Amino acid sequence: MxxxxxxxxxxxxxxxxxxxxxxxxxxxxxxxxxxxxxxxxxxxxMPKPRELPLEFSDSGIDLLDFLRMRRCALRDTIAQRNSILGRHGDAAARLIFDLRFISQAATCQKILEDDGLIALAAQLKTATQTKQRELPARIFAASLTGPEFRQFWQMPVDLNVYPLKGKDPSLAALARWRQWQTEWLSEPQVTAAWSSIEWQQFSDTLLNTLGEIRLGAxxxxxxxxxxxxxxxxxxxxxxxxxxxxxxxxxxxxxxxxxxxxxxxxxxxxxxxxxxxxxxxxxxxxxxxxxxxxxxxxxxxxxxxxxxxxxxxxxxxxxxxxxxxxxxxxxxxxxxxxxxxxxxxxxxxxxx
Incomplete structure (x- = not known):
């Protein structure tokens, strides 16, 4: 017994x-x-979300600064980030916004300098450097401690269908995420020329990839x-x-x-x-x-x-x-x- x-x-x-x-x-x-x-x-x-606190800085760009960025694609990114959807998005959504911000900042900085907005250009440069420094923590929050990875590691109800008969459906998605992460940590600005449509397609692909990771065993x-x-x-x-x-x-x-x-x-x-x-x-x-x-x-x-x-x-x-x-x-x-x-x-x- x-x-x-x-x-x-x-x-x-x-x-x-x-x-x-x-x-x-x-x-x-x-x-x-x-x-x-x-x-x-x-x-x-896994620890509960409240046991995994992370702190991030604000960009420091106010409404008046935002209005002066009229020729920058970054302006649309900031507008979306400050919308209700952006403010209440999860860690994955915030990672996407930060990647867009970093990738578009250099072009916008040059535009501001050409328009004579030297102080704002310097302010944008500082905000970009801060986001680049904090990017690893954004990745950490969106992946390793996010809801999809949490589901991946969750204790199952039983083991009646384990070991798996086929390949774990999450392995390809995890490999894809690892490749993206390598690129983000080395050259997050390489997608500066992407259009809004391309960014939306990337966003959908990223979220779908996290969804595939969620299904892992x-x-x-x-x-x-x-x-x-x-x-x-x-x-x-x-x-x-x-x-x-x-x-x-x-x-x-x-x-x-x-x-x-x-x-x-x-x-x-x-x-x-x-x-x-x-x-x-x-x-x-x-x-x-x-x-x-x-x-x-x-x-x-x-x-x-x-x-x-x-x-x-x-x-x-x-x-x-x-x-x-x-x-x-x-x-x-x-x-x-x-x-x-x-x-x-x-x-x-x-x-």
Whole structure:
């Protein structure tokens, strides 16, 4: 009963959970030991939005300044940003406005200088430099702590459709976002000649990309690895009691219990759990390769520009990565223990 409640407490009635229940039950029966109580590894929930505060500067351009920008495309961008829709837009919308502002500012600055508005041109230059410095934080807010990435990492209701049978639908979108982010952090002004229609098309594409990221299975991957590590810890504790305590075999010769143990390893752990783990690990590698690159680059840019990174995000990131690391180590430890017990009974681990 303790064994069943331990497994059930950390997941659902998915096939993966059922396999762990079956495996631990068979180990307990064959080895005549029970899983030792342990503290379950927790699911790494993302911090709530209020725990991830960010501060941004105002452009400092007032209404009179705005009216004097009559020949600048930037004027339309500022008008949209100051509209009701712009003021109440989410982080992704604000990122789009800032990208437009930065890309259009240099052309507008030259126009203002040609019109003799030297002070306003200098004011615009300062505002642009501020937006460029704060751009990494805008990207951070629109992506890593935005609603779409939050949904990507959300704990699933169950794991009945995980591991995925096909490719994660978010991977292409994440790769696209990583490419855009690289461009934004290096040359955010290269789209200065875009028309309003082109900016609208880009805006739609960006928002659609975030929508595709929302559909990803990052949270399912974490939940599966949480289930795996807790299952491994319990199963390893059963085997360890025979390896480190009273031996299963007094001589290096197989007995019926040892053959049953090898059968459980083969039919459940290797054929089922290991096969599932391989698919989960492949998904994890694909996800973390692109996510890790996105996180590293934007956090490095924030640090370089002296922009505060919310400590709650770093703590969550550390907890998430720790879960993935501990799962790998628990896997290796379990295989080592199982091999030791097989060798104790004169059975080759390779067989």
């Amino acid at each position: 303790l064994l069943a409640s331990t497994i059930a407490a950390c997941t659902d009635n998915s096939p993966l959970a059922t396999q762990w229940q079956d495996y631990q039950s068979r180990l307990a029966r064959v080895l005549q030991r029970q899983a030792e109580p342990h503290r379950d590894i927790a699911f790494p929930h 990052g949270g399912s991957m974490l939940a599966a690895q949480q289930l795996n590590v807790n299952g491994l810890i319990g199963a390893s504790s059963i085997i360890a009691q025979r390896v480190n305590g009273r031996p299963l075999c007094l001589k290096p010769q197989p007995i019926p219990a040892a053959e049953h143990f090898r059968g459980a390893l083969s039919s459940v752990f290797i054929s089922q759990l290991q096969a599932q783990a391989s698919r989960i690990n492949q998904h994890q590698f694909a996800v973390m390769a692109v996510i890790g690159s996105i996180e590293h680059d934007v956090l490095a840019a924030m640090t370089k520009n002296n922009l505060a990174i919310p400590s709650a995000f770093i703590e969550w990131q550390t907890q998430r990565d720790s879960l993935l690391f501990v799962t790998t180590e628990a896997q290796r430890h379990h295989v080592t223990l199982a091999s030791a017990l097989l060798s104790q009974c004169g059975l080759s681990p390779g067989n």
